[in-house]
Amino acid sequence: MHMQRRGLYAILLIGILAGSVIPAGAVQTAPAPGEHTTSIGCNTTGDLPAWADGMFNGTISRAGEVTGDVTGYVKLGRTSQRGFFSGTWNTETGQGRARGFFYGMLLVGQITISGGSLSVPLLGILQSDASRFSVRLLSPPGRQLQVSGVRHASFLPKPDGPYxxxxxxxxxxxxxxxxxxxxxxxxxxxxxxxxxxxxxxxxxxxxxxxxxxxxxxxxxxxxxxxxxxxxxxxxxxxxxxxxxxxxxxxxxxxxxxxxxxxxxxxxxxxxxxxxxxxxxxxxxxxxxxxxxxxxxxxxxxxxxxxxxxxxxxxxxxxxxxxxxxxxxxxxxxxxxxxxxxxxxxxxxxxxxxxxxxxxxxxxxxxxxxxxxxxxxxxxxxxxxxxxxxxxxxxxxxxxxxxxxxxxxxxxxxxxxxxxxxxxxxxxxxxxxxxxxxxxxxxxxxxxxxxxxxxxxxxxxxxxxxxxxxxxxxxxxxxxxxxxxxxxxxxxxxxxxxxxxxxxxx
The missing domain is CATH 3.40.50.1820 (Alpha/Beta hydrolase fold, catalytic domain)
Incomplete structure (x- = not known):
């Protein structure tokens, strides 16, 4: 019980520091297992939810081998280095949702596995610039997972024309x-x-x-x-x-x-x-x-x-x-x-x-x-x-x-x-x-x-x-x-x- 409280307090603290509020409806439906076809190139042509400032996609790898992909949306805080994310992950063995906060190099949240009630904490070290990101996951432990890809987020609304x-x-x-x-x-x-x-x-x-x-x-x-x-x-x-x-x-x-x-x-x-x-x-x-x-x-x-x-x-x-x-x-x-x-x-x-x-x-x-x-x-x-x-x-x-x-x-x-x-x-x-x-x-x-x-x-x-x-x-x-x-x-x-x-x- 005390561990759960500490985890909750940590997530709330990161949210306050990020200057973000978890948007209503910021949940995505996960794809079917094994359908990970995302390449390194951000799909900026899709419609953004009303709460989002941008989107991201990338790949999941372990020991240098690609094992799945991630895609989702970002809500920025006071700067582009802090905010909230919500997305889906998909590998050959499973799929689900991931959501949480990022603040500088720290990423905190939770992973939910589709088809069940299991949720596990998410903790990672984030490196990012204006267009690319890389996360070394510390939790779940023992997995040695790396997530990397591209992002496209801005305080300014994304134009929706074809050019x-x-x-x-x-x-x-x-x-x-x-x-x-x-x-x-x-x-x-x-x-x-x-x-x-x-x-x-x-x-x-x-x-x-x-x-x-x-x-x-x-x-x-x-x-x-x-x-x-x-x-x-x-x-x-x-x-x-x-x-x-x-x-x-x-x-x-x-x-x-x-x-x-x-x-x-x-x-x-x-x-x-x-x-x-x-x-x-x-x-x-x-x-x-x-x-x-x-x-x-x-x-x-x-x-x-x-x-x-x-x-x-x-x-x-x-x-x-x-x-x-x-x-x-x-x-x-x-x-x-x-x-x-x-x-x-x-x-x-x-x-x-x-x-x-x-x-x-x-x-x-x-x-x-x-x-x-x-x-x-x-x-x-x-x-x-x-x-x-x-x-x-x-x-x-x-x-x-x-x-x-x-x-x-x-x-x-x-x-x-x-x-x-x-x-x-x-x-x-x-x-x-x-x-x-x-x-x-x-x-x-x-x-x-x-x-x-x-x-x-x-x-x-x-x-x-x-x-x-x-x-x-x-x-x-x-x-x-x-x-x-x-x-x-x-x-x-x-x-x-x-x-x-x-x-x-």
Whole structure:
């Protein structure tokens, strides 16, 4: 009895340290004995359970000889080195389930043998990196078993489209445009541009989520500083894109520009980009220096956000300049796309161009729709709108995804809606806040699970659900207007998401 209690306490302790809760329904049905055919290659195309952050598979070996296989799912804790697992094992002599926790190099749990009530403790020494794992089992004793394989887990939701994803960055200088945020008239406007694109299957390592300078901004200087995030916590976000992966050969794809929010950075919208790319879009995300929270150039220069002056009159002039700079960046990228000397350029379908953005970038997206005939449709994630768009409405099909209550308190948005003559759509998710339309709520779920999200500006809606909603509406909208797919897919989404209030005209 005392031994059982100690075992239970050990498992509970590991669970607390891992920052994970055993998810309901996190049990798999074991395969028939002897059907172990798993090879070393993670099946990332299957559907994940709602509770899981990723999956794993591998082989069981004894004295160097493969005797079976394992497969299952992972729920991460505060980092990718701690969390919960649930899976099945299968050998020629039996099969069953395995579940438990991992914390650094320690793995603790239990093995259940199918067809009986026997459960035995599981204890192992774990070695892992971003994509591979190896466990030397200490218990059950005397078996000398080794389990090794691959895993694919992330704080960010797994895209469910048919395409793998690549990403690459570019540094662009607009020699024809003076940098208005500096005092030197010789300074030209510079931007960073990140592409995400459908990629040929690649086994290379996935791209990093962000660089240390950007994480330092997120932790200490962002509009909602997240100082409680552990150092290096961003490394567990693990985007699903492979850096500089070769593009899908022989195909072209519609191009979507993306513009981040005021005092934001492109990286915190990764989950709102990768899903669209997995369904056959190229996304070009513009980083707007001085308007962005921080911009890191390839030569190591770090450009910090330049905030608005406190004086109301000066602040108004500042925001006009900032908006002109952002929309000018978008114009510049549109001008550059046809002549870019990169392999990816052959994949651009520049007859099908759209744009979307968050907050300030959502307003810039609407402005691009009105000022540039190359842009066919646009969308805003809780956008704020200015100038011509407010006065005349959108001249192109436009989708607004809103925070709860935004429409009711924003007279400019109401005027834009009323004056738009083209197709316009509005979706409001109950419990969504302005910053819900970023990855940050997803990170908080892991790194600060005890802090109420609504108390720090991220709304009451579950972050993965909000990202799923935003991606579903954005994808269906651009599919309709850039790929000429049936509009019914967009109009019927309300049946799948009852928490969304949807309107159009």
């Amino acid at each position: 793998d994803i690549g990403t690459t960055t570019m540094h662009l200088v607009d020699r024809d445009r003076e940098e208005r945020f500096t005092d030197d008239p010789a300074d030209s406007r510079e931007i960073m541009l990140q592409f995400w694109y459908p990629a040929a299957n690649s086994n290379d390592d996935r791209a990093a989520y962000m660089d240390p300078e950007t994480f330092d901004w997120l932790k200490h200087e962002s509009p909602i500083p997240l100082f409680w995030i552990p150092d290096g916590g961003y490394t567990s976000a693990m985007p699903h894109a492979v850096r500089n992966a070769p593009p899908v050969p022989g195909e072209t794809f519609p191009v979507l520009l993306f513009s981040h929010g005021y005092d934001g950075v492109r990286e915190i919208y990764t989950s709102l980009v990768e899903e669209l790319v997995s369904h056959g879009y190229i996304v070009a995300a513009v980083q707007h220096p001085y308007v962005a929270g921080v911009t890191v150039f390839p030569d190591g220069r770090v450009v910090e956000h330049q905030p608005a002056p406190a004086d109301p009159g000066e602040a108004e002039a500042y925001f006009e300049m900032a908006f002109d700079s952002v929309t000018g960046d978008i114009d510049f990228v549109l001008d550059c796309l046809p002549g870019m000397d990169i392999p990816l350029q052959a994949s651009f379908d520049l007859d099908r161009v759209g744009i979307y953005g968050h907050s300030f970038g959502g307003g810039a997206s609407a402005a691009a729709c009105n000022r540039d005939d190359r842009v066919l449709a646009g969308a805003a994630l809780d956008g704020y709108f200015y100038s011509d768009v407010v006065e005349n409405g959108s001249k192109k099909p436009f989708l607004s995804l809103l925070a709860d209550g935004h429409f009711e308190r924003d007279a400019s948005l109401q005027q834009m809606w009323n004056r738009t003559q083209s197709d316009i759509y509005m979706a409001t998710a109950a419990g969504a806040a302005h910053y819900s339309y970023t990855d940050v709520g997803l990170l908080l779920t892991h790194v600060a699970p005890l802090i109420p999200r609504h108390a720090v500006g991220f709304g009451s809606i579950e972050p993965r659900r909000l990202i799923e909603i935003a991606n579903a509406y954005t994808l269906a909208f651009f599919d309709a207007y850039l790929k000429e797919q049936p509009l019914d897919a967009l109009l019927n989404l309300a049946g799948q998401y009852p928490e969304v209030t949807f309107d159009y005209k």
